[in-house]
Amino acid sequence: MKSKKSKTANPYANNPRPFSSPVLDGPDRAPSRAMLYAVGFKEEDFKKPIIGIASTWSMVTPCNSHIDKLAIEAEVGTNKAGGKAIIFNTITISDGISMGSEGMKYSLVSREVIADSVETVVGCEGMDGIVAIGGCDKNMPGCLLAIARMNRPAVFVYGGTILPGCITGDTRKLDIVSVFEAVGEHANKKIDDAQLQKIEACAIPGPGSCGGMYTANTMASAIEALGMSLPNSSAQNAISKAKKEDCQRAGAAVIEMIKKGIRPLDIMTRKAFENAITIVIALGGSTNAVLHLLAMANAAGVKLTIDDFTKIGKRVPVLADLKPSGKYLMSELVAIGGIQPLMKMLLEAGLLHGDCLTVTGKTLAENLKDVKGYPASQQIIRPLKDPIKKDSHLVVLYGNLAPEGAVAKITGKEGLHFEGRARVFNSEELAMQTILDGGIKKGDIVVIRYEGPKGGPGMREMLGPTSAIMGKGLGKDVALITDGRFSGGTHGFVVGHITPEAYVGGPLAFVKNGDKIVIDAEKRELTLGISVKEMRLRTKAWKPMPPRYLRGVLAKYAHLVSSASTGAVTDQNLKLG
Numbered sequence: 001m002k003s004k005k006s007k008t009a010n011p012y013a014n015n016p017r018p019f020s021s022p023v024l025d026g027p028d029r030a031p032s033r034a035m036l037y038a039v040g041f042k043e044e045d046f047k048k049p050i051i052g053i054a055s056t057w058s059m060v061t062p063c064n065s066h067i068d069k070l071a072i073e074a075e076v077g078t079n080k081a082g083g084k085a086i087i088f089n090t091i092t093i094s095d096g097i098s099m100g101s102e103g104m105k106y107s108l109v110s111r112e113v114i115a116d117s118v119e120t121v122v123g124c125e126g127m128d129g130i131v132a133i134g135g136c137d138k139n140m141p142g143c144l145l146a147i148a149r150m151n152r153p154a155v156f157v158y159g160g161t162i163l164p165g166c167i168t169g170d171t172r173k174l175d176i177v178s179v180f181e182a183v184g185e186h187a188n189k190k191i192d193d194a195q196l197q198k199i200e201a202c203a204i205p206g207p208g209s210c211g212g213m214y215t216a217n218t219m220a221s222a223i224e225a226l227g228m229s230l231p232n233s234s235a236q237n238a239i240s241k242a243k244k245e246d247c248q249r250a251g252a253a254v255i256e257m258i259k260k261g262i263r264p265l266d267i268m269t270r271k272a273f274e275n276a277i278t279i280v281i282a283l284g285g286s287t288n289a290v291l292h293l294l295a296m297a298n299a300a301g302v303k304l305t306i307d308d309f310t311k312i313g314k315r316v317p318v319l320a321d322l323k324p325s326g327k328y329l330m331s332e333l334v335a336i337g338g339i340q341p342l343m344k345m346l347l348e349a350g351l352l353h354g355d356c357l358t359v360t361g362k363t364l365a366e367n368l369k370d371v372k373g374y375p376a377s378q379q380i381i382r383p384l385k386d387p388i389k390k391d392s393h394l395v396v397l398y399g400n401l402a403p404e405g406a407v408a409k410i411t412g413k414e415g416l417h418f419e420g421r422a423r424v425f426n427s428e429e430l431a432m433q434t435i436l437d438g439g440i441k442k443g444d445i446v447v448i449r450y451e452g453p454k455g456g457p458g459m460r461e462m463l464g465p466t467s468a469i470m471g472k473g474l475g476k477d478v479a480l481i482t483d484g485r486f487s488g489g490t491h492g493f494v495v496g497h498i499t500p501e502a503y504v505g506g507p508l509a510f511v512k513n514g515d516k517i518v519i520d521a522e523k524r525e526l527t528l529g530i531s532v533k534e535m536r537l538r539t540k541a542w543k544p545m546p547p548r549y550l551r552g553v554l555a556k557y558a559h560l561v562s563s564a565s566t567g568a569v570t571d572q573n574l575k576l577g
Contacts, residue, residue: 012153012261016128019152020050023126041084048084049258051251052127054118054146055087056139056159061094063135063216066207066238067159070247074131074157077251083258085251086127090117092136095461095487096176096210100432105458107138108485109557111295112570114142119149128152129254133247135159135208135238137215137488140223141292147228148299151265153257155250155359156229158220160238161330162208167198174203175211177324177489180463184471187436208238212323214488217330218285219292221339225279226296227267227358231367235338237331253359260361268300271353275364277309278351281316281392282342284325286488287407287496288461290394294567306396306405306565310524313392316351318411319382324491325411326388328380336378337371344368349384388412397495397526400535401481401507401517404499404565406526408519409486414493416521418479420445422511427451428460428484435468442477445517447508450545451484453568455503457549457558463487466494479519481526483508485564495519495526499565503545510538 011018024032024046033046055071058064071087078085091113098104122130129152132143140156147154164173172178182199185191191199209216220234230249236242257263273293280289290309297304319342321327333339346352347368354365374381382388388411395408410416423440424447425431431448434440446465453459462484469478470492479493483501486494500506507528511517516529528535549555560570 010261012258016049016258019126019128045084048082049128049255050126051078051083051085051129051131051254052122052125053078053085053087054121054130054132054143055089056092056114056134057089058092060092061097061136062162062204062207063094063209064092064139064159067133067135070133070157070159070243073244073247074133074251077248078131078254079251081252081255083129083251083255086125088121090114092139094136099180099461099487100428100464104460105456105554107461108453108459108568109553111138111142111145112557113553114139115145115149118143118146122146122150122152129258130154131157131250131254133157133159135216137209137219137288140216140219141296144223144228144296145299147264148268148296151263153254153262154228154264155253156223157247157250158223158229158233158236160208160236160240160243161217161334162211162238163205163331164211164329165203165205167202173329174199175323175329176203177212177214177467179203180467180489181471184436184468187468188472206239210489211329211331212489213283213285213320213330214324215286215288216488218280218283218289218488221283221285222276222280222289222293224339225343226272226276227356227364228264230359232338232340235330235334237334256361257359262357262359262361265300267357267359268296268302269356270302270304272356273297273302273304274308274312275352275356277312278316278346279339279343281313281318281394282346283320283339284318284322284388284393284411287394287409287486288488290407291485291497291564291568295569298567298569298572306407309392309394310396313394316392317384317387318389318393319384319387321380321382321388324489325413333380336374336380340368340371341374342381344371344373345384395521395524397519397524399526401511401526401528402498403507404563406495406498408495408521409490410493410521411491414476418445418493418519420479420517422447422513422515422517424449424511424513428462428465431465432468435465435472440469440474440478442474444478446478446480447511448480448482448484449502449508449511451482452501452503453561453564454558455483455501455545457554457561459564459568460484461487462496463489466490466492481517481519483564493519497564498526499563501564505539505542505544507535509542510535
């Protein structure tokens with residue numbers, strides 16, 4: 001797939017309707033027009049660019065429960081600007097609800113289903129442009145995968161962050177991670193049933209995505225830095241006038257992109273992805289960003305590897321004191337101006353590429369020209385001269401346990417080195433039960449395997465076990481490593497995305513209880529303390545596990561999915577041409 005405008009003919013050069021006109025123009029297309037009259041089209045609408053409004057609305061999760069209303073705002077903005085909008089839906093799932101269960105195996109799979117479904121509707125119906133609105137974290141990369149594949153003028157809109165929950169008489173600002181950690185506190189007899197119930201009933205006060213710098217807010221920020229959202233789209237409360245206006249402006253922006261002939265692959269360049277990585281690091285964002293940005297770059301035809309996160313991470317500091325590792329919530333960052341002042345700070349320091357094109361039709365530098373700095377009294381974003389961590393918290397490790405790489409989230413608060421003895425589990429559930437029962441002790445390294453993209457299948461997030469460890473008060477005394485992945489809400493000494501995964505015979509499959517494991521963030525190594533000879537003996541003795549699913553979407557996913565080190569995409573392994 002070509003990634004530069006100059007290498008492909010621009011179908012919008014002489015026709016603002018290059019995809020809808022073959023579907024709707026001429027006497028022979030009367031049946032097509034007849035169908036659209038029935039859904040509200042008027043005769044004059046058939047001369048306008050058709051813009052698909054890809055809505056991820058669902059009552060499955062609070063992250064997306066308001067997006068139906070936002071889609072209507074995008075429709076209004078599109079129609080006012082001279083286009084004709086058609087709203088359609090795609091699926092969403094809830095990580096927060098399915099976390100720790102068999103259902104969580106569908107989470108990463110949903111990213112591919114969303115991408116395929118948006119591509120299918122836009123391609124089938126001949127839509128000339130796209131406004132995609134996402135909330136829960138797989139919606140965002142899923143929509144961007146489809147946008148890159150179709151390469152039609154498009155803007156992504158983030159559904160917005162949730163407000164914090166609270167309990168009367170309690171000063172804590174609660175969110176979903178508060179509930180997960182309360183489970184560990186309950187198991188450790190620190191809180192009783194009534195206190196747990198109060199937390200679960202109050203932590204989620206209404207619509208919006210999880211409130212810290214977890215995966216949803218991380219990816220929204222990355223997409224804005226990439227240039228595929230309007231300025232400040234990533235930092236608005238879900239229920240706000242600003243978010244409604246953002247949706248209306250997005251509809252109008254797509255029409256302007258059509259007029260100017262700007263397409264996603266003109267924006268989603270190598271330098272734009274470097275900008276996205278820079279923002280993720282500065283914000284202390286989720287490890288899932290590694291997985292998703294690799295997948296998005298693959299769809300855009302841009303060469304990006306996990307080692308690029310290391311290269312950029314050596315010069316970009318962590319500046320945001322945001323949950324889960326920090327103190328503040330996304331709604332508090334919204335109140336002081338969002339990520340735009342941070343981006344301007346980084347641009348002026350030479351850490352962002354200001355010449356990258358964005359969906360506004362302007363460059364990143366032009367968008368940031370008149371942005372004012374943060375209030376002097378704020379404490380959420382640190383100055384470059386006084387960072388939280390001088391380099392990236394996303395640390396790519398290699399070694400005899402991770403020959404193709406692994407991703408650690410090391411903020412520095414946990415330390416930079418952990419050495420311990422392995423406690424091995426072949427599933428998340430087995431590990432979780434042992435943690436809650438008090439079977440994990442200081443100095444243990446919890447090993448959860450057969451949870452990778454193929455082995456799970458679906459690469460579940462380990463928020464339950466990591467939160468239980470924190471709730472048990474073992475956050476600095478116990479590490480956890482896995483070929484699965486982590487929620488953006490995870491903190492502690494954790495390493496995920498270990499590749500090759502155990503299911504395909506990666507070294508993680510050969511670890512035994514009591515083995516010495518060393519995690520060294522400074523040397524960027526993940527090492528199993530056995531000899532080469534012993535590793536060979538264990539490799540020879542290992543027998544593959546049978547597939548857990550033989551039919552349906554999980555079976556198809558396991559068959560097609562690539563390694564986590566390349567983004568866990570489902571089209572990389574296709575033998576085409």
